[in-house]
Amino acid sequence: MNPRFRSVFIRxxxxxxxxxxxxxxxxxxxxxxxxxxxxxxxxxLVSSTIVLLLxxxxxxxxxxxxxxxSVGFMVGFTGVVCAKIMVxxxxxxxxxxxxxxxxxxxxxxxxxxxxxxxxxxxxxxKVPPFIATFGMYGIAYGxxxxxxxxxxxxxxxxxxxxxxHGFLFFWLPGKMFRVFxxxxxxxxxxxxxxxxxxxxxxxxxxxxxxVFGFILAKTRFGRHTYAxxxxxxxxxxxxxxxxxxxxxxxxxxxxxxxxxGVCYVLRYITGRAPAGSAQVLDAVVAVVIGGASxxxxxxxxxxxxxxxxxxxxxxxxxxxxALPTYYAYIAVGCILIFAVLIDQFSPELVHKED
Amino acid sequence: MKRRMxxxxxxxxxxxxxxxxxxKTYKIAFMPGIADPFYFTMEKGAKAMAAKLGADKxxxxxxxxPATWGPDAQVPFLDALMxxxxxxxxxxxxxxxxxxxxxxxxxxxxxIPIITVDTYLGDGDYTKTxxxxxxxxxxxxxxxxxxxVVAAQLAVLLGGxxxxxxxxxxxxxxxxxxxxxxxxxxxxxxxQMELVGVEYCLDVQETAQAQVxxxxxxxxxxxxxxGVNVFSAQGAHAAVAAAxxxxxxxxxxxxxxxxxxxxxxxxxxxxxxxxKPAEMGSLCVDWGxxxxxxxxxxxxxxKVVPGFFVFTxxxxxxxxxQQYIYSK
Numbered sequence: 001m002n003p004r005f006r007s008v009f010i011r012x013x014x015x016x017x018x019x020x021x022x023x024x025x026x027x028x029x030x031x032x033x034x035x036x037x038x039x040x041x042x043x044x045l046v047s048s049t050i051v052l053l054l055x056x057x058x059x060x061x062x063x064x065x066x067x068x069x070s071v072g073f074m075v076g077f078t079g080v081v082c083a084k085i086m087v088x089x090x091x092x093x094x095x096x097x098x099x100x101x102x103x104x105x106x107x108x109x110x111x112x113x114x115x116x117x118x119x120x121x122x123x124x125x126k127v128p129p130f131i132a133t134f135g136m137y138g139i140a141y142g143x144x145x146x147x148x149x150x151x152x153x154x155x156x157x158x159x160x161x162x163x164x165h166g167f168l169f170f171w172l173p174g175k176m177f178r179v180f181x182x183x184x185x186x187x188x189x190x191x192x193x194x195x196x197x198x199x200x201x202x203x204x205x206x207x208x209x210x211v212f213g214f215i216l217a218k219t220r221f222g223r224h225t226y227a228x229x230x231x232x233x234x235x236x237x238x239x240x241x242x243x244x245x246x247x248x249x250x251x252x253x254x255x256x257x258x259x260x261g262v263c264y265v266l267r268y269i270t271g272r273a274p275a276g277s278a279q280v281l282d283a284v285v286a287v288v289i290g291g292a293s294x295x296x297x298x299x300x301x302x303x304x305x306x307x308x309x310x311x312x313x314x315x316x317x318x319x320x321x322a323l324p325t326y327y328a329y330i331a332v333g334c335i336l337i338f339a340v341l342i343d344q345f346s347p348e349l350v351h352k353e354d
Numbered sequence: 355m356k357r358r359m360x361x362x363x364x365x366x367x368x369x370x371x372x373x374x375x376x377x378k379t380y381k382i383a384f385m386p387g388i389a390d391p392f393y394f395t396m397e398k399g400a401k402a403m404a405a406k407l408g409a410d411k412x413x414x415x416x417x418x419x420p421a422t423w424g425p426d427a428q429v430p431f432l433d434a435l436m437x438x439x440x441x442x443x444x445x446x447x448x449x450x451x452x453x454x455x456x457x458x459x460x461x462x463x464x465x466i467p468i469i470t471v472d473t474y475l476g477d478g479d480y481t482k483t484x485x486x487x488x489x490x491x492x493x494x495x496x497x498x499x500x501x502x503v504v505a506a507q508l509a510v511l512l513g514g515x516x517x518x519x520x521x522x523x524x525x526x527x528x529x530x531x532x533x534x535x536x537x538x539x540x541x542x543x544x545x546q547m548e549l550v551g552v553e554y555c556l557d558v559q560e561t562a563q564a565q566v567x568x569x570x571x572x573x574x575x576x577x578x579x580x581g582v583n584v585f586s587a588q589g590a591h592a593a594v595a596a597a598x599x600x601x602x603x604x605x606x607x608x609x610x611x612x613x614x615x616x617x618x619x620x621x622x623x624x625x626x627x628x629x630k631p632a633e634m635g636s637l638c639v640d641w642g643x644x645x646x647x648x649x650x651x652x653x654x655x656x657k658v659v660p661g662f663f664v665f666t667x668x669x670x671x672x673x674x675x676q677q678y679i680y681s682k
Contacts, residue, residue, distance in 0.1 A: 032438075033438040033439075033440065034437065034438050034439040034440065035437075037437065037439060039436075039437040039439065040434075040437045043430075043433045043434060043437050046433075047430040047433065047434075150554065151525045151554045151556075152424070152524070152525065152526055152556070154450065154451075154452055154453075154525065154526035155452060156452065158485070161452075161453070161455060161456035162456060164456070165456040165457060165460065188463075188465060191463045191464060191465070192464050192465045194463075264426065267425075267426075267429070268424070268425040268426045268429065268450075268453050269425065269450070269452050269453035269456075270424075270425060270450060270452070270453055270526060272424065272426070275426060315430070316430065316434045316437075318418075319417070319418040319430075319431050319434035319435070320434055320437070320438065322415070322416065322417070322418065324418070324419075325418060325421065
């Protein structure tokens with residue numbers, strides 16, 4: 001092959017996921033109804049929140065060569081804890097703000113424990129990650145069902161909905177611009193022209209995604225994560241405290257799962273034990289099509305972000321065309337296998353030759 | 355010159371408005387609660403009414419059927435449907451009395467009238483002012499009355515005494531909780547009947563079957579079971595049949611799916627309360643269209659209640675009754 005053509009080809013193929021995302025957007029924009037719009041874009045962002053958060057946590061674990069299957073039911077578990085505390089405190093007569101803050105804080109704190117146990121089992125007791133986290137998957141689900149007594153928790157504080165469905169900016173062109181607080185008392189015509197920008201949940205998720213993307217790409221912690229996945233013995237010889245590091249990585253994963261659980265409660269105004277269980281596979285798929293290798297050592301948060309967008313765009317695009325969702329399952333399966341094949345046979349296509 | 359321009363522009367505007375009103379095809383959207391025969395039948399009824407009104411008057415746009423029951427399954431599809439931006443009116447079955455309030459309110463604020471069908475927001479009373487009273491109407495079964503009818507029917511079959519079990523589904527859903535309230539209320543009239551338990555299957559038929567099977571084991575003298583919707587009823591039927599107790603334990607069910615109708619014919623189910631989903635869908639399109647066509651001035655009743663029909667072994671084969679069987 002002409003070397004110049006080859007280098008261009010490799011450069012293009014390296015970004016096949018991004019090209020695929022562009023293709024999706026183009027196809028749905030042409031075939032669908034008003035798909036290419038601010039509303040749809042924001043809908044894709046906010047609908048991908050849970051998968052995105054799970055996938056970013058999972059990215060760290062997969063780069064170390066592990067996998068965290070517990071994150072699915074961790075969403076349900078932390079969501080139920082969050083909702084239960086909100087409902088209980090509200091019933092006890094605290095203010096809504098207090099109840100909501102306490103629920104969120106408790107969920108984020110409690111969510112760290114399963115990650116610590118996962119990490120301890122994997123790093124110190126040499127339990128295969130698949131088994132350790134699969135066990136935790138069951139434990140988290142069972143605990144969640146016990147806490148919520150087998151039924152979804154409802155009647156949450158009424159301020160939960162406006163937070164979960166709110167936006168950062170409200171803009172009425174030429175008339176007003178508000179931050180965070182939804183304008184009230186508008187005429188119905190003004191309401192129809194009100195432009196809402198950046199859903200709260202997306203903003204929350206993106207902050208954490210950016211911070212942890214930075215940590216992975218630019219800090220020593222990130223470099224150690226790659227090193228462990230590349231060659232764990234070499235990493236140990238190089239003086240990295242591998243065990244300690246792995247525990248932290250699994251705690252990051254479960255922290256992201258807890259964030260997803262909190263987002264679930266804020267958006268769906270309920271706590272359900274099975275919440276998120278359907279998203280584990282999607283999260284792993286997002287990480288893998290984002291360029292990570294299940295053998296470890298490769299992957300990035302930006303790739304995972306694109307991977308999550310590919311999946312959500314597919315599902316919502318099919319919904320826009322009113323096509324049944326099971327086409328999405330087939331498409332996702334094909335994309336996943338394609339991604340792994342690329343990784344397997346032409347790693348130079350996906351990753352920089354260094 | 356300037357004045358003439360203004361005149362011409364006014365004339366164009368008036369003409370355009372006239373054409374706009376005359377030629378307007380209203381886009382009415384339907385967002386179902388879950389993929390099951392009840393909502394398939396509702397869509398069929400809605401389609402029939404849209405066709406009757408004429409394709410130039412109403413276009414029915416149906417959202418993606420969620421695979422499971424709950425706001426997490428419904429909301430993304432609802433948002434995808436509404437992001438089309440060309441919907442004139444929405445009718446939907448909110449999958450939670452609370453979680454769907456901010457979602458539907460958002461579309462209401464954008465000027466899209468909302469009808470809730472089969473299930474409602476809050477306590478369903480849209481006549482008094484509250485944060486959930488914005489829908490145009492609730493169109494659906496009087497579920498509490500239905501629950502009372504089931505209790506009475508079971509009581510008749512059991513001679514007014516015995517232990518009964520209630521298989522319910524989602525505790526944050528208006529319709530099925532009203533059925534439970536009605537059932538409890540109805541049982542009060544029969545002091546020798548005892549409700550020994552209530553379980554919630556969250557619209558998973560296998561869960562319903564397991565819960566009813568467990569109830570049968572705990573209560574060897576159980577005399578009757580009531581399954582409150584498609585999934586609870588089909589699960590209850592499957593559990594009683596699998597235990598070999600058909601006929602011994604009376605099975606009262608709700609929602610006339612083909613599965614339950616067959617079970618009624620062979621004696622594994624004792625009666626079925628059939629709602630009228632096709633009529634609900636039809637009413638939503640009809641009221642929705644008339645409201646839009648009136649320039650949103652028509653006063654729509656805040657509650658529209660189609661009746662229901664009770665299938666028993668005596669009438670299940672009658673030609674008249676066949677229209678109430680749910681079908682895709």
